[in-house]
Amino acid sequence: MDGDPGSVRNGIIEKLSNKASLNQQVFDNTFSVFGNLKEILHEMSSEIDDTLEEAGKEARIEYRDRGKFEAQLQIADDILIFSMHSNIFEFNREHIIWQNSYVQQARENSYCGMINIYNFLSDSFKFNRNADEGYLDDVKLGSAEASHIFGTGGTGCPIGGGPDHVGIGDNDLAGGGFLGSCRSDEASCGNGS
Numbered sequence: 001m002d003g004d005p006g007s008v009r010n011g012i013i014e015k016l017s018n019k020a021s022l023n024q025q026v027f028d029n030t031f032s033v034f035g036n037l038k039e040i041l042h043e044m045s046s047e048i049d050d051t052l053e054e055a056g057k058e059a060r061i062e063y064r065d066r067g068k069f070e071a072q073l074q075i076a077d078d079i080l081i082f083s084m085h086s087n088i089f090e091f092n093r094e095h096i097i098w099q100n101s102y103v104q105q106a107r108e109n110s111y112c113g114m115i116n117i118y119n120f121l122s123d124s125f126k127f128n129r130n131a132d133e134g135y136l137d138d139v140k141l142g143s144a145e146a147s148h149i150f151g152t153g154g155t156g157c158p159i160g161g162g163p164d165h166v167g168i169g170d171n172d173l174a175g176g177g178f179l180g181s182c183r184s185d186e187a188s189c190g191n192g193s
Helices: 005-054 101-105 122-126
Strands: 061-065 070-075 078-084 111-121 133-142 147-151 155-158 179-182 190-192
Touching: 005 061, 005 070, 005 078, 005 111, 078 122, 111 122
Parallel strands: none
Antiparallel strands: 061 070, 070 078, 078 111, 111 133, 133 147, 133 155, 147 179, 179 190
16 A cells, blocks of 8 residues: 555455455354254264163253354263354464464464353252353364364363463364364365464
Protein backbone atom coordinates (compact mmCIF):
# COMPACT_ATOMS: atom_id res chain seq x y z
CA MET A 1 0.00 0.00 0.00
CA ASP A 2 1.36 3.36 -0.99
CA GLY A 3 -0.43 5.62 1.53
CA ASP A 4 -3.34 6.44 -0.76
CA PRO A 5 -6.45 6.48 1.50
CA GLY A 6 -8.40 4.34 -0.97
CA SER A 7 -5.59 1.81 -1.20
CA VAL A 8 -5.21 1.66 2.60
CA ARG A 9 -8.97 1.23 3.01
CA ASN A 10 -9.08 -1.55 0.40
CA GLY A 11 -6.14 -3.30 2.08
CA ILE A 12 -7.89 -3.21 5.46
CA ILE A 13 -11.13 -4.52 3.95
CA GLU A 14 -9.26 -7.34 2.20
CA LYS A 15 -7.46 -8.38 5.40
CA LEU A 16 -10.68 -8.33 7.42
CA SER A 17 -12.50 -10.30 4.75
CA ASN A 18 -9.73 -12.91 4.53
CA LYS A 19 -9.57 -13.34 8.30
CA ALA A 20 -13.36 -13.62 8.61
CA SER A 21 -13.40 -16.23 5.85
CA LEU A 22 -10.57 -18.20 7.48
CA ASN A 23 -12.28 -18.08 10.88
CA GLN A 24 -15.51 -19.34 9.36
CA GLN A 25 -13.75 -22.20 7.55
CA VAL A 26 -11.93 -23.30 10.72
CA PHE A 27 -15.16 -23.00 12.74
CA ASP A 28 -17.07 -25.08 10.17
CA ASN A 29 -14.31 -27.69 10.21
CA THR A 30 -14.33 -27.86 14.01
CA PHE A 31 -18.13 -27.96 14.18
CA SER A 32 -18.21 -30.83 11.67
CA VAL A 33 -15.61 -32.82 13.63
CA PHE A 34 -17.52 -32.16 16.86
CA GLY A 35 -20.78 -33.35 15.26
CA ASN A 36 -19.05 -36.55 14.12
CA LEU A 37 -17.58 -37.03 17.59
CA LYS A 38 -21.05 -36.70 19.17
CA GLU A 39 -22.49 -39.29 16.77
CA ILE A 40 -19.67 -41.73 17.55
CA LEU A 41 -20.07 -41.21 21.32
CA HIS A 42 -23.82 -41.80 21.08
CA GLU A 43 -23.48 -44.99 19.01
CA MET A 44 -20.58 -46.32 21.07
CA SER A 45 -22.29 -45.71 24.40
CA SER A 46 -25.49 -47.40 23.24
CA GLU A 47 -23.64 -50.46 21.97
CA ILE A 48 -21.49 -50.81 25.08
CA ASP A 49 -24.44 -50.25 27.42
CA ASP A 50 -26.44 -52.98 25.63
CA THR A 51 -23.49 -55.36 25.87
CA LEU A 52 -23.06 -54.66 29.59
CA GLU A 53 -26.78 -55.15 30.21
CA GLU A 54 -26.82 -58.47 28.30
CA ALA A 55 -23.84 -59.66 30.35
CA GLY A 56 -25.67 -58.79 33.57
CA LYS A 57 -23.14 -56.14 34.55
CA GLU A 58 -24.32 -53.24 36.71
CA ALA A 59 -21.94 -50.74 35.17
CA ARG A 60 -23.65 -48.24 32.89
CA ILE A 61 -22.54 -45.98 30.12
CA GLU A 62 -24.84 -43.12 29.16
CA TYR A 63 -24.61 -40.42 26.50
CA ARG A 64 -26.32 -37.03 26.90
CA ASP A 65 -26.47 -34.40 24.16
CA ARG A 66 -26.30 -30.98 25.83
CA GLY A 67 -26.80 -28.81 22.75
CA LYS A 68 -24.76 -27.73 19.74
CA PHE A 69 -21.52 -27.27 21.67
CA GLU A 70 -21.60 -29.85 24.47
CA ALA A 71 -22.09 -33.56 25.15
CA GLN A 72 -21.63 -35.76 28.20
CA LEU A 73 -20.61 -39.37 28.52
CA GLN A 74 -21.11 -41.01 31.90
CA ILE A 75 -19.12 -44.17 32.43
CA ALA A 76 -19.86 -45.71 35.82
CA ASP A 77 -18.60 -43.08 38.32
CA ASP A 78 -16.92 -40.79 35.78
CA ILE A 79 -18.39 -38.06 33.62
CA LEU A 80 -16.63 -36.88 30.48
CA ILE A 81 -17.81 -33.51 29.20
CA PHE A 82 -17.03 -32.72 25.57
CA SER A 83 -17.27 -28.99 24.90
CA MET A 84 -16.57 -27.18 21.65
CA HIS A 85 -15.45 -23.57 22.02
CA SER A 86 -17.39 -21.24 19.74
CA ASN A 87 -14.36 -19.05 18.93
CA ILE A 88 -11.31 -19.59 16.75
CA PHE A 89 -7.82 -19.01 18.11
CA GLU A 90 -4.30 -18.55 16.85
CA PHE A 91 -1.47 -20.29 18.65
CA ASN A 92 0.72 -18.04 20.79
CA ARG A 93 3.96 -17.05 18.99
CA GLU A 94 6.08 -18.78 21.67
CA HIS A 95 4.19 -22.07 21.34
CA ILE A 96 6.13 -25.12 20.19
CA ILE A 97 3.60 -25.68 17.39
CA TRP A 98 5.38 -22.95 15.38
CA GLN A 99 8.31 -25.36 14.97
CA ASN A 100 6.11 -27.70 12.94
CA SER A 101 6.61 -27.45 9.19
CA TYR A 102 2.85 -27.52 8.50
CA VAL A 103 2.35 -24.36 10.57
CA GLN A 104 5.48 -22.79 9.08
CA GLN A 105 4.10 -23.26 5.54
CA ALA A 106 1.39 -20.64 6.02
CA ARG A 107 0.33 -18.43 8.91
CA GLU A 108 -3.29 -19.48 8.28
CA ASN A 109 -2.30 -22.95 9.52
CA SER A 110 -1.78 -21.51 13.01
CA TYR A 111 -5.52 -20.88 13.52
CA CYS A 112 -7.52 -23.51 15.35
CA GLY A 113 -10.83 -24.43 16.86
CA MET A 114 -10.94 -26.09 20.27
CA ILE A 115 -12.75 -29.06 21.77
CA ASN A 116 -12.20 -29.50 25.50
CA ILE A 117 -12.71 -32.83 27.22
CA TYR A 118 -13.25 -32.61 30.96
CA ASN A 119 -13.16 -35.67 33.22
CA PHE A 120 -14.95 -35.49 36.57
CA LEU A 121 -16.33 -37.88 39.16
CA SER A 122 -20.12 -38.12 38.70
CA ASP A 123 -20.68 -37.56 42.44
CA SER A 124 -19.11 -34.12 42.09
CA PHE A 125 -22.15 -33.13 40.03
CA LYS A 126 -24.67 -35.24 41.93
CA PHE A 127 -23.75 -33.60 45.25
CA ASN A 128 -22.92 -30.16 43.78
CA ARG A 129 -19.28 -30.25 44.93
CA ASN A 130 -18.02 -27.37 42.82
CA ALA A 131 -14.55 -27.36 44.39
CA ASP A 132 -13.79 -30.93 43.30
CA GLU A 133 -11.06 -31.17 40.71
CA GLY A 134 -11.31 -32.84 37.37
CA TYR A 135 -8.98 -33.09 34.42
CA LEU A 136 -8.94 -31.14 31.20
CA ASP A 137 -7.71 -32.56 27.92
CA ASP A 138 -8.08 -30.34 24.92
CA VAL A 139 -7.87 -30.93 21.23
CA LYS A 140 -6.97 -28.14 18.82
CA LEU A 141 -8.31 -28.46 15.30
CA GLY A 142 -6.58 -26.28 12.77
CA SER A 143 -6.52 -25.37 9.12
CA ALA A 144 -9.30 -24.40 6.80
CA GLU A 145 -8.34 -26.94 4.12
CA ALA A 146 -8.01 -30.02 6.34
CA SER A 147 -8.69 -31.18 9.84
CA HIS A 148 -5.27 -31.10 11.42
CA ILE A 149 -5.42 -32.27 15.01
CA PHE A 150 -3.15 -31.30 17.89
CA GLY A 151 -3.93 -32.82 21.27
CA THR A 152 -2.76 -32.02 24.76
CA GLY A 153 -3.65 -33.35 28.14
CA GLY A 154 -3.63 -33.50 31.88
CA THR A 155 -4.51 -30.09 33.33
CA GLY A 156 -6.38 -30.22 36.64
CA CYS A 157 -9.32 -27.86 36.90
CA PRO A 158 -12.11 -27.28 39.43
CA ILE A 159 -15.72 -27.69 38.26
CA GLY A 160 -16.89 -24.19 39.14
CA GLY A 161 -13.87 -22.14 38.18
CA GLY A 162 -12.79 -23.45 34.81
CA PRO A 163 -9.21 -24.36 34.10
CA ASP A 164 -6.54 -23.12 36.50
CA HIS A 165 -4.72 -21.97 33.42
CA VAL A 166 -5.25 -22.36 29.75
CA GLY A 167 -2.20 -23.75 28.10
CA ILE A 168 -1.04 -26.40 25.75
CA GLY A 169 1.32 -29.17 26.64
CA ASP A 170 3.37 -31.11 24.19
CA ASN A 171 1.54 -34.45 24.44
CA ASP A 172 0.40 -35.58 21.02
CA LEU A 173 -2.80 -37.57 20.76
CA ALA A 174 -2.35 -37.95 17.02
CA GLY A 175 0.86 -39.94 17.47
CA GLY A 176 4.39 -39.15 16.41
CA GLY A 177 4.45 -35.50 15.41
CA PHE A 178 2.87 -32.34 16.71
CA LEU A 179 0.07 -32.52 14.19
CA GLY A 180 -1.80 -35.43 12.77
CA SER A 181 -3.94 -34.84 9.75
CA CYS A 182 -7.37 -36.24 9.06
CA ARG A 183 -8.58 -34.83 5.79
CA SER A 184 -12.27 -35.18 5.17
CA ASP A 185 -11.51 -36.69 1.77
CA GLU A 186 -9.10 -39.30 3.19
CA ALA A 187 -9.97 -42.45 5.07
CA SER A 188 -6.84 -42.58 7.17
CA CYS A 189 -5.03 -40.35 9.61
CA GLY A 190 -1.30 -39.78 9.70
CA ASN A 191 1.35 -37.41 10.87
CA GLY A 192 1.43 -34.01 9.30
CA SER A 193 4.91 -32.63 9.38
